[in-house]
Amino acid sequence: MKQTTRRRRLSALAIAGLACSAALTACGSDDETSTTAADELGEMEGEVSILAWPGYVEDGSNDPAVDWVSSFEEETGCQVTSKVYGTSDEAFNLTKTGDYDVIAASGDLTLRMIAADQAAEVNTDLVPNYDLVFDFLKDQEWNTVDGKNYGVPHGYGANLLMYNADVVDEPTSWSVVFDESDQYAGKVTAYDSPIYIADAAMYLMATQPDLGIENPYALDEDQLAAAVDLLKQQRENVGEYWSDYLKEVSAFKTGDSVVGTTWQVIANTIDKPNIKVTLPEEGVTGWNDTWMISSQSQNVNCAYAWLDHIEDPEINAQATEYFGESPNSQEACDFASEGFCETYHAGDQEFSDQIWYWRTPVAECLDGRTDVECTDYSDWTKAWTEIKG
Structure with a gap:
């Protein structure tokens, strides 16, 4: 060996x-x-x-x-x-x-x-x-x-919010795919990966400050549980999860999906005037x-x-x-x-500063806390399996 x-x-x-x-x-x-x-x-x-x-x-x-x-x-x-x-x-x-x-x-x-x-x-x-x-x-x-x-x-990019403007009024918050997702039941889409838990944590960081989330990749057990609960609630309204971007392209073209997380290149590929992207007020994750x-x-x-x-x-x-x-x-x-x-905001640091770039969750909290152990990627993987059922 x-x-x-x-x-x-x-x-x-x-x-x-x-x-x-x-x-x-x-x-x-x-x-x-x-x-x-x-x-x-x-x-x-x-x-x-x-x-x-x-x-x-x-x-x-x-x-x-x-x-x-x-x-x-x-x-x-x-x-x-x-x-x-x-x-x-x-x-x-x-x-x-x-x-x-x-x-x-x-x-x-x-x-x-x-x-x-x-x-x-x-x-x-x-x-x-x-x-x-x-x-x-x-x-x-x-x-x-x-x-x-x-x-x-x-290269780098953001996980933006994409929506069908014929169906969805221009959103300013990720609430449209979380707390308010029931109005688009069956037509919400989300990225299929444990790292998507960070998107929920980022939203909770802004909407439930009492949880004490300061970094969406640094979640203790209680914070992870809150994100999991939110994603289980969202799961009831998700039509499909995607990891192959062509799958999301097809779903938005057919109308099977009308709102959800996306990449700029997906919107460009769809190339329809009613399919738009936005950067919500809570920020975005990215890579x-x-x-x-x-x-x-x-x-x-x-x-x-x-x-x-x-x-x-x-x-x-x-x-x-x-x-x-x-x-x-x-x-x-x-x-x-x-x-x-x-189009891709190259060199735009103000845009980049709104991106929580993907990081690997580890037990040593990325937000600097030393009084608690954070959940690691294996915990997130188990949680994602639980979320999807």
């Missing part, structure tokens, strides 16, 4: 002891894994395996016009193999196999990987394009622990995905090369626009289609 080396603080001597040569270059070993960061890069290994959301690693096979893998292979000599996943839970299980060098992880996965020693610290000095990334995406709770970066930001390097990677140099490639403004613009999310730098907007960055 592979052994994991974990360090909170590393001196230069300790780093030297872990390096595979006197030059302190990044390396892989068949005998152990390491969560420590590379000090400098060495010769490319010739291959890299990537685990990512659909649409993040395109090589032209799905659409000849959509390809940012081939240029990477030509420039680095690193041949790419990739696998897509459908949920963060699936990705977490796949990372444990050690088959992947690089993982594109949402905030409900990153801390799980770090806690399980499945992610290596990333030396951002070895990713030159990292300097261009919006500052408000750097050094955040979902990509940085104890001052150590465990990846580089990709900022992180490119991480596996602690079991045998191709660390190619992994770093991929991180810098996908951070390149031109490449990042292609990838994020294809997926339907904001790019990670202002420079990327120079390569995006006209109006794209405005």
Whole structure:
């Protein structure tokens, strides 16, 4: 079984002891894994395996016009193999196999990987394009622990409220899918994941302040119970839950759904004047995905090369626009289609400040409380099963 080396603080001597040569270059070993960061890069290994959301690693096979893998292979000599996943839970299980060098992880996965020693610290000095990334995406709770970066930001987006204006008056609050959802019984839709519990907690944070919720990802047992009760109440009026966005596109086009949580790209895909999105007064949840390097990677140099490639403004613009999310730098907007960055609020920190970005719930409360133990992701997973029945 592979052994994991974990360090909170590393001196230069300790780093030297872990390096595979006197030059302190990044390396892989068949005998152990390491969560420590590379000090400098060495010769490319010739291959890299990537685990990512659909649409993040395109090589032209799905659409000849959509390809940012081939240029990477030509420039680095690193041949790419990739696998897509459908949920963060699936990705977490796949990372444990050690088959992947690089993982594109949402905030409900990153801390799980770090806690399980499945992610290596990333030396951002070895990713030159990292300097261009919006500052408000750097050094955040979902990509940085104890001052150590465990990846580089990709794109980001918000879980907005979508509604059919022919049926629903313009809502200003998430109450339309929670406390007032019975008026649209059977036609409410919601995201199908335990992390959706945070949406309910965010709503309760604003509407029931006595619960003391300060961070929707930091819930003690009583706070989680309150969110579960609200979601069970909502469940009576939900027509369907979605994780595949095409499922929601179809439901809104047919009228089977008239209100619910969504992504901007879904509204764009539907492209009907009566289907609108809004950012409610309580705020929204959202995501900022992180490119991480596996602690079991045998191709660390190619992994770093991929991180810098996908951070390149031109490449990042292609990838994020294809997926339907904001790019990670202002420079990327120079390569995006006209109006794209405005639609997705790229670089708009005021908009970003209203997003509670996905984070992994852990027992050590993310809101700083030390007098109580918070519920972790496994608790949320059990609760979600209970909610859906």
